Amino acid sequence: MPPDIVAARRKLVAEEGRGIFMPTPPPTAFGIPKGHSLTDWVRRRITPHAASTYESRLKLEPPLGNGRPRTYVVCTNPLHPPTAGAREWVAKQDGWAWQELATGHDAMILAPTEVALLLSAVG
Structure with a gap:
């Protein structure tokens, strides 16, 4: 941060x-x-x-994701300034999928259907 x-x-x-x-x-x-x-x-x-x-x-052990697929969801409208460091970190990592939702940080409030569909798709 x-x-x-x-x-x-x-x-x-x-x-x-x-x-x-x-x-x-x-x-x-x-x-x-x-x-x-x-x-x-x-x-x-x-x-x-x-x-x-x-x-x-x-401290996370085993490594983040525990060998499972990892997806980072960034809410883009507006971007949440306190999560900038997390976005930058994930963007530099191998093995992460990146999904965007055009909504605010509280996506589950603002766009519940879109969140449910995205989570269902990433499994």
Whole structure:
């Protein structure tokens, strides 16, 4: 994650999250357009994110994918800035399929049919 985003999130955790959680961002942070019919539904269900998950290293063994086919799904409209590092990393890896959905980061809210079809296709 870019250093400026890390610093901003740490500041939010310290100032608004009692040092333990990331306060909930507005639905627009996940690509849900302002005024979308599901904005209020998402706002009522969104929960704080534990800050420790940003600070603790995750070690995966066996290698990522455990020998299974791997597909990265990027939601392109709009792109989610905090996932830029993941997109860049996957693009440099061998053995990854790349799929795009022209929707926001919360694709399962904004385009559930398209998500289901894509997941069914990648098996």
